Each structure stands twice: as structure tokens, then as C-alpha cells.
Amino acid sequence: MTRNSSNTTASGSDFTERIEEVDVATEMQGSFLEYAYSVIYSRALPDARDGLKPVQRRILYQMAEMGLRPDKGHVKSARVVGEVMGKLHPHGDTAIYDALVRMAQSFTLRVPLVDGHGNFGSLDDGPAAPRYTEARLAAPALAMTEGLDEDVVDFVPNYDNQFMQPDVLPAAYPNLLVNGASGIAVGMATNMAPHNLIEVIGAARHLLAHPNATLDELMEFVPGPDLPTGGTIVGLSGIKDAYTTGRGSFKTRARVSVEAITARKTGLVVTELPYLVGPEKVIEKIKDGVNSKKINGISDVTDLTDRTNGLRLVIGIKTGFSPDAVLEQLYRLTPLEDSFNINAVALVDGGPQTLGLRELLLVYVDHRIKVVTRRSEYRLARRRERLHLVEGLLVAILDIDEVIQVIRGSDDTAQARTRLMEVFELSLIQTDYILELQLRRLTRFSRIELEAEADELRAEIEELVKLLGSKAAIKALVSHELAEVADRFGTPRRTLLTDARPSIAGAAAKRAAAILEVADVPCRVFLSTTGRIARVDLPVGEEGQASITPPARRSKHDAIRSTIDTTSRSEIGAVTSLGRLIRFTPVDLPMLPPTSVQLAAGVKVADYLTLPNKAEKVLALVSLDSDRSIVLGTKQGVVKRVAVGAYPNKPDFEVIGLKPKDEVVGAVQGGEEDELVFITSDAQLLRFAAASVRPQGCPAGGMAGINLGAGAHVIAFASIPADDVEEAIVVTVAAGSETLLGIDPGSAKVSDFGEFPAKGRATGGVRAQRFLKGEDQLTVGWVGAPPALAVGPDGATRPLPDGGAKRDASGAPLDSVIGSIGHQIR
Template sequence: MSRTPATPPAAFTERIEDVDVSTEMQGSFLEYAYSVIYSRALPDARDGLKPVQRRILYQMAEMGLRPDKGHVKSARVVGEVMGKLHPHGDTAIYDALVRMAQAFTLRVPLIDGHGNFGSLDDGPAAPRYTEARLAAPALAMTENLDEDVVDFVPNYDNQLTQPDVLPAAYPNLLVNGAAGIAVGMATNMAPHNLIEVVGAARHLLAHPDATLDELMEYVPGPDLPTGGTIVGLSGIKDAYLTGRGSFKTRAKVSVEAITARKSGLVVTELPYLVGPERVIEKIKDGVTSKKLSGISDVTDLTDRTHGLRLVIGIKTGFSPLAVLEQLYRYTPLEDSFNINAVALVDGGPQTLGLRELLSVYVGHRIEVVTRRSAYRLARRTERLHLVEGLLIAIVDIDEVIQVIRTSDDTEQARTRLIDVFELSHIQAEYILELRLRRLTRFSQIELEAERDQLLAEIALLEELLGSKQAIRTLVSDELAAVAEKFGTPRRTLLTEAKPSIAGAVAKRNAPVLELTDTPTRVYLSATGRIARVDLAAIEPTADDPFDPDALPAGDAATETGDAASAPRTRTVPTQRRSKHDAVLSTLDTTSRAEVGAVTSRGRLIRFTPVDLPVMPPTSIQLGAGVRVADYLGLTDRSETVLALVSLESDRSIALGTAFGTVKRVVAGDWANRPDFEIIQLKPKDSVIGAEQGTEDDELVFVTSDAQLLRFPAASVRPQGRLAGGMAGIKLAADARAVFFTSLAADDAETAVVATVAASSHTLAGTDPGSAKVSEFTEFPAKGRATSGVRAHRFLKGEDAIAVAWVGPMPARAVGPDGAPRTLPETGARRDASGTMLEALVGTIGARIA
């Protein structure tokens, strides 16, 4: 008997659809590309973070891993992030965490790592061996998240929420850079200096129509974590204009004497992301293949105390500079960095220039501050509403209690309170939950004070939200506070030097390179920064004839002729003068000449100004220079650079010390070493001033007890560099010399004496003291080793001269931060009292113009 097969249930009915493979592949690929671009590889232009980085910082903030808390295992952080926010594998999360902790990768690290987080040549330890917590700058990235400053979005399983972007109190994308490879696009951005980037952002806030050139006055170029030197700035400007460009970075290398008969190249800074082992390997390969010649050995003396130090020995008979050019050509001592500034803007990838990057960030911060202010206004308005209700209840407390006691239930009590006292539903509910201990007279006083404070805060917030300019000002002030807290000096030097020419030399088989040596002026600022101006870029034209009489002080450019001709000078056109700081010392030399820096320890340090930051002659900005202590590698913070001197001049160097000793060092008596002593100092003595001059000059001392002594330099016979000098000024008990200089005869006629008196019994920095400015000709000349004449009459409470300066007028005073300070008008009697200052003066120097 045949049986008919049963019909399968509807749920199991077979359904086959024909799908075009090409269409399916296109759709799947686009979904994958979208995921990689938006969720993994590209940073957001607002906070400069990729999703994994943002999730790590947010989750660590939620875990309470603040800088003042202990470190926790990195594996724990990785597990929390992966389980709650980022289900893409622990390896990707740990790699991102490690990068944010590496000081050689980020300019401002966001993670404080404990343990082996790797190096430029080695990877990190496993996450079970390392520990981490948030670094202080990361708090500025995540602050105010609880005040509705950004939108929150669901996590991958819709169980939790996470911020769509972080508030980012500073422009993290520019400061720390970014690197990532997406589908069909990539991003590669260089780190920058926080102080410079904030300065540009604040300028854009104040001047929304600012041009790229104006912004580049604040951000002249990248500032790499490992220092080094950027060679050529044209590629940087292209990148800032279009978002695409490239530049070359070089290691910081100096020629030093390794032994008495052997010199070598000492590498103390490497290009960005280049490790010493890679350099050593390339040098060995170059020597083996005979691409490199003249190298005897390579020694790695790097340690945690002194930092990077590679010593490359040079064979006898080879020029160290020629060998260095070959190293730039064939090793990573010179490396390229390609900028491709691609970031997400409004959910889409865009290539952005410097102005666009700053504009996106500034717009983000304006939105954050606006939302934060609106949130705070709403919270304070709600609280004021409750406080007003409580004050009503406390005034009629007996009646309130009677209403509540005679009510049958809570709902009736709430309704009657609303009707009797004209309260809102929220106020009535709050009164019903009120604790009896709040019903005291003292609580009423506290509530009234709180009400007044809330009213004042609400008025300020309403005023802020009603003014776009006020919000922009607040954003600018907050940026300035972040820069002051987390900013550090520039590490990377910017030069206009040409790329390596070793290849061309090798083709000609030239044994020694001839390097361009151009006239330059080196400036040392009063706050310890050094930079130079290329004098070769200043050429007279028919429209700008040479006029020596029109030359302002400090802006003369020397035109070199034959040896017999006198130096000629012309006016340097200056469109924008230095906005802060003052000149301590100026030296006209050439870019590759050896010059000397005299320090307070009585040392003379040789250096070549070729690697100094170059300032345009039309916009001299001393703040754009590099810290001279960093440039010369001074490790002792108490040692300061006092003056710049020429090692090729026939003029002697005059020195004055705090103990009143004076010395003139014989010109040309220089040791064949990178640094050497030029005066034998007594214990606890220090050099307070140095100047190069002739025996026709006048030497000047100013002491802490307000005595000034001027005497002819001819009364001090020149001595060798190992001598200890002779008596310069007779000091009273407990007095010390605070200033010394040498004045040429012409300068003495127009010089001024600026003194600032203060009290040694008050806390440093709290009392600005008094200042006066007198003409130098008011002070009579005396003999050497005498006590001089009084230069300042102390006011009540004053007992010492804190700052003094003698030089060509006008004098420029600056604060400890380099900000300008106002001095009294010139013309006070030499022994008069000073005029009270409004702000503290840190130092005094000359003006650029």
C-alpha cells in the first residue's frame, strides 16, 4: 500500500535565493571598509583619538585609575575594556595602551606605565607583567564627562554607554600626532609642542580670520618626542596648507675629542621612531659594503642617567663633517617623515591643514564649554528652586508641621503644602523628605547664603551663555591654563639647512666637503632661550638703500667685506617685534663658526650655531628659540649661560664674580676641548657677568647693598684662562655683586642703570619691590678695588638689590615667564629711591629694537 509523504511544516520550508556574487562582494567589502575607517584606524579630529584609545581612557577613568592612585595590572585594564567596550581582541587593546604610555612615541603621554613598556628597538613585556594608570594630561582629556559635555552612544551589545568623543582640554591630535592604515586611505601626523599649539588655538579664537602664516608664527613646525633636528621647512608649510607634505629629520650630532689624538661623532638625539640598534646595524652594513669610510668603531654608551649617547670613532685623516654627511646619506641618522593629515570630521574622513585642524578643535571646545555651562545653569536653577522652597518651609515651620500632621497620607500632605504655601510639586516633595535637624536657625542662614551664591552663579552663567565672545574667552583661558600646567620646552630644532650632499660628493670622490658658511646673528634672551637670524637673507635693494644712520640699536646686520674695510650696517626691516623677553647677549658670526658660551660656573662651552632655530629678520621672536641649557646639554640647573663670545676675535673676555673678583682673559687662550674653565673660582663663588671687549672699555659692578663701581678695563691686566683674577670691587660684609658688564666708550654715553630693590625677609616672588632708572653718566668713575658709589636708596622694608642692569637705553624688564614689565622713566638721581612696581621683575636686558 503506497503512502503519500507528509508535507513539511511551514517553519522548515526550504527557501533558496539567487544572489549575484559581485554585488555581495561589493556590499561586504564596503561594510568592512566602513568599519575599519570609522571604528578602528582613523582618529577623530576633535579629540585626536581612535576608538580603542578613547575607550581605554574612558574605562580607566571609570575604574578610578587616577594619577594619585596606585597602578593596576595592564591585563586588568585590557580585560575591562574588551569586555565592556571594545570586543576586538586583547592584543589590539594592549598595543594601543602601550603606545599611549611611551614617552618616545607621544609628545604628551596619556598613560603612566610601570614596568617594561618597550623601547624603540624592543617590544613591551606581556600585560600580566606591566602596570598602568592614567597620566595627569589624560585627566584633562576626560574631565567634565559627567556634565553632559559630549554625547554618549551604546556599546557593542547595547548594555552600556560610552562617549562618542572626549572633551579634550587641549588639541591632542596635533600635540601627539596619529598613525593608522585604513582601507584605501591612511593617516600619519607628527607630534607638536603643546605650548605652541595652544598659542595658535588661542590666536584663532581671538582672530577667526587668522591666516596660515599667522598661525605658523606660533607653530613653526613639529616638535618630536625624541628631539633631533628638522631640516628644511618648505615641506612643513605644504603640509600645514594642504594636509600633505614631508620633511627630513636629522640626529643631533656633535664633534668631540674622544682621546687626545682622536675625534669622534657623538649622537645624543635620533630622528623620530629611530632606535640606536637600527643605526648601529646600518653603520656596520655601510662599513662592510664600503659605502661608509673613515669610521673606526661605534660604541653605545646609552644609559638611563645620561640618556642616548652613541660614539662613532673617526679614523685619522678623515674629516668628521664629511663622514657625518655620509652617515646622513646611508643611515637613519637622517630620516624622512611624510605627513598625511587624514581625520574624521562630522563622521567622514577629510584631509586637513593646520588651520582646519585647529578650527575643528576650537569648534569642539566651544561646544563643550557651552554644553557644560548650560548643564551647570540647569543644575543650579534646580537647586535654587529647592532652596527657595526650604526657606519658605523654615519661615513657617510650625504651620508646615501642622499641615503634615493633620494630613491622612503623603499624597494629601503634598497637595495641601502646594495649596497653602504655593509650592511646586518638586518643592513639596523635597520638604516632605526633609530631616528635622535641618530646621535650625543655623540651617536657615546657610540656605540664605547658598541662595545668594546660586543667584550670583546663575547670573554669571546666563551672561556667559548669552555672549559668544565670553565663551571664546573662557575657552582661551582654559587652554592657557592647560598649557601652563602640562607644557614643556621645544625639543626639536628647526633649521633651513639643505639635505645631505654626501651622494654628490661621493660621485666626485672628494675627500673633504666644503660646507656653506653664511653670516648670522645669534641672540641669547634674558630668560635663557637662544636663536639666530640669517644675515645673508638681508640684501639692500633700490627701494631700501643702505642708511647707517637709520639703524636702530640691536637690528644691525653686518655686511662683511675685505679685511681692511670697516663693517657696514643697514636697517633690518621689522614688521613685528618680539612680543616678550629681552636680549641678554648678541653675537655676529657665521653659521658654522665655533663660538663660545660663558656660564656662571666659569666655563666656556664651544658650539656651532648652524642647528639653532632660525628667526626671520622681519619677525624676530625670541620665544621661538630653544632653551640654551638644553641646546648645550647643561645638566646642572644652577649653571646658567651669561654671554656669547667669539673664539676668533682678538678681544679679551671680561668676567666679574659674585665675590667681587674681576678678570680679563687673554684672547685666543682657548683649550682644544668642547668645554673648559676660563677662571679659577673660589668655593661658592660664581660668575655674574661676562662681556667681550677692549682695554678702552669701562667695567661696571653693581652690588646687593646698592653700590655701583665703574673703572677702566685698562686697570685689569689680561690673564691666562687658568688664572683666578684680581680684586674688582670692595664688598661690605654680607654683600655680594649682583651684576657685571663691560661698556664700550660710545655705549657709556647713552647707557642707563636700572635697579630693582626688594626685601630679603619676604617670600620670594610676593613683593615686586621698587625700581628706578638713572643715566650712567650720573655715576662717577672710581679706581679698581674700591667700593663705588650708592646707586639706589632703599625704601622702608627694602634691604637688597634683587635685579640690576647697565647697558644702552632703553632697558627692557621681563617677568620670570618672559612677559614684559614696565620700568619707571629714565632720569632719576643716582642715589634716589625707586618707584613701586606692580609686578615682579625677573630680569632686565636690552630690547631688540
């Protein structure tokens, strides 16, 4: 290939000509490499430190410069696009608007960075034009850009060297893991799944405290992705591969339940879809499958999705077809089951690298340490500069008459500056500042203010010097700031992680299919007092006794209402407050590591069992194969023992016939040698032998358990095994009925169970607590073997007073509200 170039005179005639020969292969190789580098570095791949591509970073920075904070009004998206394109991003407006839209979509990002107003699209439709939509920064975006004015990151010129832009954002949380990323470069691509902010920050803080932490330790905090649209992740081995090598895959499934659409018709109700799968795509694939006769048994598909109730896709099942068999076809032939391939490629030091979970966290943690260090150095320099000026002002104010005399005796400003520096030994900066001093600052009060400011500045300087002199202190500060971000922006997990197939209520065939695929291993199922459920697979010791290691630290939701030892394939029951027993197998429950059992990582039992009534609560887990009967106590004082083996072969059934306005308050499995206990709202406790209650069939309504006083009701019911009677304790919490619920903590008392004498069934019991002034009812009651664990309405632990109180003594005042009491994890 040749290049022909010539020079011309002013008249246009050629006077020289130069022909340069270039090798085509070399030219193509060089041009391609330049193009590839530009795409990789400037467009397609995110930076591992802030998790943003250049266009996303420029959008957030420019919106921050425009003052589009969450407390300000929205502006037209077209204005944002124009500002970014004109000042920072030398590409088309379409690319900028597409990036802006993606950062505003709650179904795309786990923590959206842009607060959009208008039609920003859906999983099936694109957004409106930028002239029709409005945008401003979301609150988490401020955490991404916070500190840019304190020299925390390097700034680089824009494309035409007229403006400066940050090379990376400070990023107060690991955005790359939290929001994921996708992009196609030249010869490589990236695809990363979103994660839960609280979990990721927990792992980052653990890595800060333990730099040599292993991947398994980090996965105790980050067990897997947490997708914005929820759903269920099936199979965790691919996630482990991705966290180890940066490459892996997993399958996501829709959250589906079998419901009665009408009295005669059953349907599949889809409430959550796999990541980035829209309902219209699912409907289209179902119609194609039905028309091609690949999918059988479907009568109709109705999309009932709305903004109030969220996603609700109802798939009607023809009469005579098994909903479970139809669902298996849908998983196999439609996007109700979808694959997600993780390819964690990001820029590290300007070059693309494939990173595992630990490497991604290390890059972020190192970045954040540098940000905090630079910010501290900047603040130290500014405070030293200000202290220097304040000290000069104090010198001037103390000798103000002489200062004025020196200035008045000078011919010009330069002479005044020189004489002040000589007389008072001031620096040039201090002298200029004094010369600009306003007369109103020469008051006694200004001097006091300056002295106070100087003391404060010295204290801050000392603190900053101490901080910068200790790497451990900087790490502690980074960890503290991460914890604050988690508290501000963290939300509960949405995606269920399971090694088995998703659970469908009442689906015996589905459970059988799951059993064939999952090993039948010993496990322990925990139900917390706050309604979270999870399972722990138990190792079997040399003596054949399964055990777990108690948790090293308390977390939310760890007060246990009910525990059952079973196997992953066994069928167990959940007894609810409406007197129902729901069959299910624990194979699909979130599996927690036996060394770190924290029920906060579990799933809400109401969501897992798909309870139709929000007022219905799960009270206990029971074995359907046990020779011990189920014992129930109700709000109106009824007690019932259900005859062993009298359970119908149904997915759910009534275990007690409740009277109108009555409900079950406690359920447990026990034998005739146990003692039953009622606690009422008017502070009465009754204990009697379980043998005095004869077993009945499921439809029966039970018998009188306790004689209630006027206006009183049962707040707690328990069964105490004979072996635990001597060491059992009674915990009661009293409050006033006229105070707002959850405002007055009230008082609590812990007594030995032996303080309360046994009475006969259907009697009134004995007083359990004497009320203090302003108290007239018990709000919480609990009886069981110590130790007891109290939690607040938010699931956080609460302290209890010391035990040993007399039976009818008053309680000790509480500092915070107690919502429920349960056992500790063991």
C-alpha cells in the first residue's frame, strides 16, 4: 500500500511529491489495536474500583456538578445528556441516554443511581425520548461522588482539554458487585450479577479486619447474587466457580405457586421472573409452545401486573392436567428458567483482568483506603492552613493598636506588608490576610471565637495526624463508613438461593422430583420469632449425634420460636395461627453454614409457604412422623392435643376447629408427661399436666384450658418437657394499654418456673407479675429452658433483667421495646 502526499504553493501548483510505502498488515494491526484499546478502556469495561464505565462516571459527575441532588427538582434528561456530551463524553447522545436510563431502572440495578421521573422503560419496552423524561441523582449516587472536592481521586482532562473530570469516583460502597455490569469489548466481554449491598459490605468489612480471609469465609457474607427482580437461583456450584475464578454460571427460576383461580380451576401464579426477563417475552414463548404443541395443558395466560401489586402472571391449567407436570414443561421450554453466565472482567490499573470475589473486594478495599487517606491528608492541610491564618489574626488582635500604627505609617501596601512581617514575625499569607481584615472583626467576641477555633483546629489536626499515622485506624474508619452506608441504603435479600428446585405449595410430584436430585441428609430447621426460616445441614459425629457450632456473634432475627431435627427430604408441617397445618419439605429452604447460623440470611416463612392471608403467622414446626402429639393453645383459652396419626393426606388442613375471632397463640409437640402453660394479658399464669387433655381428631375444637378474666386473652402458650421443669424460666413483659404501641418499653421480669404452683385445667391460674404505675397488661410472655433471647420489633436483640424474681413481683423498667422472646440458636 502507498500513501501519496504533496505540497502546493499559494497558486495551487505542486512543487514536491512524496510517496510512502506502508505494509498493509502492520497498518491494520496497529489501527485495530488502537481501536480495541479505545473500546476496552473508554467504553465497554467498568473500572474495578467504582464499578462504572466512563460514560456512567461522566453522567454521575456532571449531574453532581449541575446540583441535581435528591432534594432538588428533576430536570429534563435531554439537558443532562447535552451537558455530558458537550463537556465530557465525545460520543453520541443515544449512548449517553441509554446509560442514564439503565442507572435509573430498579429492575436492572440492585441500587439505582439515578432517580428517574417519567417512562424509563420496562423489561419489555424501551424508555421514552429524553425530551419527555426527567432525572436527578438518587441518594446512593451521592455516596459514589462524595468527597470529590477534597482531592480524593485524580482528575484528568476531557476530550478537548477544556474541562477536568475524575479518573475514578470515590465510591463509598463496592458498586461493581452491588449493581453488576455488562459490556462487549473487542475480543472480550464482561457480565456480572448484582448482589445485596448489606452482604457485600459485610464481606468487605471482614476483609478489612482479616486481610488473609479465605473465599469460604467471604461467602459466609456473600452466599450468592441478589437479583433486583428476585426469583430463585438453582444450584450454587456455578456461583462458587465464579467467585473463585471469575467465570461461572447459574440458573435462575421464576417464583411460582399453585393457586385456585376459581372453585374448579387451578393455575400457576408467577410473582417473580428471572433477571432481565419480562412477562411479555414469557407469554410469547408460551404461546409459541402451545401453538407448536410442544407445551400441553395450558388454557390461557393472563398478565395481571400493576404498580400496586407488582408482577402477577396467571397461567391457567386445563382440567385433568397436573400443574407440576405443566410447570416442568414451562421451565424447560420458556424463560421461566434462564441461565446467567458470570464473566467478571474489569479494568485494574488500566488493563482488563478476570477477577474472583476476593480479588474484586481487595481492589475496592485498597481503593477506599487510598480515598480516605487522601481525604484525611487534604483535610489536615486545610486545617493547618486555617490554623496558620487564625494564629496570625490572634497576633494582630492582641496588638491591634500597633498593627494600625504600622499600617498608617506605611507609604503603600507593599511597605505595610514588609513592616508587619518584620515587626510581628508573620508569614506572607498571614500578613495579606491581616491587611484584608475588616474592622468589625476587631471585637472582644471575635477574639474569643478565634481562640476557640484555634483550639478546635489543633484538636482536629492532632486527630488527623494520629489517623494518618496508623494504618489500622484508617482501616477502622473505612469499615465504619461502610457500615453507615449499609444502614442507609441496605435492603433485605430478594433472591432465594437453593441447591434444589423451587418449592410449590401442595405439589407432591414436584417434591418427589426434588428428592431424586438432592441427597437426603440430616438437617435442622429453624423458625425465628420474627418469621424467618432456614435450614442447616448437620455433620454427623463419631457417636452419630448431629450438632452445629453456636454462632460467634448475635445478628438480627436470631431468637428461635421453633426448631426441628429432620432430613432434607422428609416432610414436615408448619402450624399457623389460623389453626392450619401446611406440609412442606425443607429441601428448598435457604441453607446456612453450620458454623455461622444467622437467621437474617433466611427467607420469610410467609413468602416461602405463600400464605394467602397476611394476618396468618407460622407458630411452630412439627414432625408428621413423631409419636408425640401436637398441642395447641388459643387466644380464648382453648387447649387441644391432636391425636397422633390423625393427619389427612392433604397439602394443608385444619388441626383445630376455631371459634369466631379466636386464633392459635402457641403450638408445640409434646407427650403426656409434659406440663402445659398459659399466660394471659391480665398477668395470670396457669400450669397443668398435659395428661389432663385427651387427644382429639383434627376437626375437633379442643377443650377449656384456662378460665379467663373479663377482657383478658391468652398471650402465650407453651409445653414444658418433664426434664426441663426444674430449670425452666418464665419471662413476662408489662406495659400500659393507653400508651402508643411500641413507644413505651414497659417493664420485664424473669422468674423460675418452680415459683408457680400447678393447678387444674380450666382454672384461673396465679398472678405472674405485679403491674407498676401506668401498666395494666402483659404484652409478651414466654416459658422455656434458659437462656432466653429477647428481640425488638426489628429483630435486633434486647437485654433482659436478671432472673430469680418472685412470682408476683414487679418488673424492672426496660430501655427498649421487646417484640418477642425465643430460644438462642443451639
